[in-house]
Amino acid sequence: MTAATVHTVQAAPTERSNRPLRLIALVAALVEFAFSGRYGFHRDELYYLAAGRHPALGYDDQPPLAPLWAGFTGLVAGSWPDWLELMLLRLPSALALGAIVLVAGRIAAEFGGSRRAQALAGLATATAPAVVISGHLLSTTIFDILVWSVLAWLLARWLRTRDDRLLLLLGITAGVGLQLKNLPLIYAAGLVAGLLIAGPREVFRRWQLWAGGLIALLIWAPNLWWQASHDWPQLQMTAVIREDADWGGRAGLLPFQVLLLGVPAAIVWATGLWRLLRDPAAARFRALGWAYLVVVGLVLATGGREYYPAGAYPALLASGAILLDGWLGDSVKRRRTVGWVAGISALSTLSLGLPVYPVSMLHATLQPAVNYDAGETVGWPDFAAQVAAVYRGLPEAERATAVLVAGNYGEAGALDHYGPSLGLPQVYSGHLAYWRWGPPPEGPGPVLVVGEGFEEADLRRECADVVHAATFDNGVHLDNDEQGADVWICRGPRRTWAELWPELRHL
Known part of the structure; x- marks a missing residue:
């Protein structure tokens, strides 16, 4: 073994039992679930219910898992009142949101963050509008964010430990994610590019990585076969998405990231990206920073939706939370300031992202203008x-x-x-x-x-x-x-x- 191949395994993250992080995840999931029966079905959810009654290995616009869950809830709860059926239908989304918060904290732990840094990463994630809004509905977006977050966590853990079994788990996670949405392909491309740019390139010599890729392909294969046998309708959808761009299309993609995160979380996200790319203390995990840049470049090049990069946020928020933790130090004043900012951010996200108003008042609020999906759950x-x-x-x-x-x-x-x-x-x-x-x-x-x-x-x-x-x-x-x-x-x-x-x- 040469000196170039020697790898020192970083000590395992300390303070694994993190009650504040778990509490933040639990509260976030409970809040989502508490509001899940308000207003009514979203247009996508009504479509999923219908698609679930026509089970298939794929559909023109998506893989099968979300419609299959909707079909199951329709069988179980089809005769229930709407509000109760909605709570069952949206239960996986609320659980996914809580899981994303936990994973964001665990990524911070892999980065070497303290308990407080982990909790800050979870808090920033739990109050981000992109996460809260997508977590309110049965949507493929919230599960896509979860899949990307788990991929980032597994890679960060491999970068720290070099436990090659994690590479197999990467493949399993990607394969399941591809049965929910095709966007994990973009993040996988970003991660591969990040590893090629920043290293360690030795990962490409590990048979477990290639086996993981094969596992992902095998899990995805039924949907891939359906698409191929139906003339690839999802490829046709890409042209429709480009033509139907929201918020200024490509020009609005980067500014819209701030709206998706909210200003406070956007600051944590931006500093986290800087840390991954520039801070020598984060050099081991630099591939995750490059992965985000590659993802944004791919979305810009293909004319994808403005929310497509959202799954890469938790890793960047975890990185930024470590800097925020260092800035807070022992200053009571700074901690109080962050507490107030987090509280205001959470209330702002709730007011714009969840059905907190009487439906008769909704038209007079900012919510329908900022959150298109809110209006599509009424009437x-x-x-x-x-x-x-x-x-x-x-x-x-x-x-x-x-x-x-x-x-x-x-x-x-x-x-x-x-x-x-x-x-x-x-x-x-x-x-x-x-x-x-x-x-x-x-x-x-x-x-x-x-x-x-x-x-x-x-x-x-x-x-x-x-x-x-x-x-x-x-x-x-x-x-x-x-x-x-x-x-x-x-x-x-x-x-x-x-x-x-x-x-x-x-x-």
């Missing part, structure tokens, strides 16, 4: 009820043969969920996976066309008679995506569904 029962009123207004003979078509997966999901109890027929849509669950049966009956994406001129080209039947109003003055949506009655279709259905598919 779905009323939406379905207003469509049902139009359907009941049809002559009885027409009701027997009527076809219901929705413009997007949220509208279709709401009609799927609430429609049976309202007497509505099965709903169809050309959006995402819904397109694969069609077309409607052929017949002469009228078509109720619901929601966004349909122009009157197009409907008149397809039907002999078109009547505008209703305009949706959520009743709480909230300007969300469905407010003002139209319901049309189309009679005398000029083409069969077999002819029309391929043209209705959209991503």
Whole structure:
């Protein structure tokens, strides 16, 4: 063995039993769970419930695990009140948030941080809007952040201990993550690039790393096969995401990171990145800093969503928490200042990220403007009820043969969920996976066309008679995506569904 290959194993982190960190994680998870039954289903959750009733190895826009969980909750809790079903549906998200907080603290421990540094890392993570908002819903985002955090922790631990069994765990974690969302590929690329840039490159000589990669591929293989056998719809989705960029697209990506974290946590994040890249004391873990820069570069190059790099935050917050811990020292004044800042940050995140207001007041707050998802959890029962009123207004003979078509997966999901109890027929849509669950049966009956994406001129080209039947109003003055949506009655279709259905598919 040459001197170049000698590695001194750093002493194990001290003070592993960290009650403050565990308390922060527990409170964060409990707060999320306490609010999980408020308002209503998000459009994505309604889509997941429908997808769960059509179990598959993959879907046009995502891997299968989140829809499969939703399908399970639909079986167990489908007859429960909405608020109770929501609490079950969102329970894994609340648990994932608590786990992210714990992992952030454990990364700080691997970096050599004290108990206080670990707690500060957990606190910064627990109050970051990106984590709190995504943890409120059954969303793939919160689990993606957890997967990235675990990958960072396992790599940091390997960098400290050189325990090659951790490389196998990296593969297992990545494989499970890829059954939830495809973004772990970006972080894996970032980590590989970081190791190539900053080292230690010896990791690429460890058979466990390659075996871990093979394990990840095997776990991911069923979804990969589904995508390949269905013409790679998720690759097609990347073009849609680029065209539908929020917050200024590529130009807004970097400034938006501050909004995702909040100003206090953003300061910890920025100093943590600096520490990983420049501080000699953190040289062992420099690959994690470079991984974040590579991830941001990849997201910029591909036109990805502004929240895509969020999974890399906990490692940077853990690094920054060590600097913050050193700055605090024994100063009572500084500790009080940090306490006040953390409290204000937590209250601000709660006010913008969780359903703390009466739904009738939501439109008058900043929350819908800052947090798009909040507005998408309001009004779905009323939406379905207003469509049902139009359907009941049809002559009885027409009701027997009527076809219901929705413009997007949220509208279709709401009609799927609430429609049976309202007497509505099965709903169809050309959006995402819904397109694969069609077309409607052929017949002469009228078509109720619901929601966004349909122009009157197009409907008149397809039907002999078109009547505008209703305009949706959520009743709480909230300007969300469905407010003002139209319901049309189309009679005398000029083409069969077999002819029309391929043209209705959209991503």
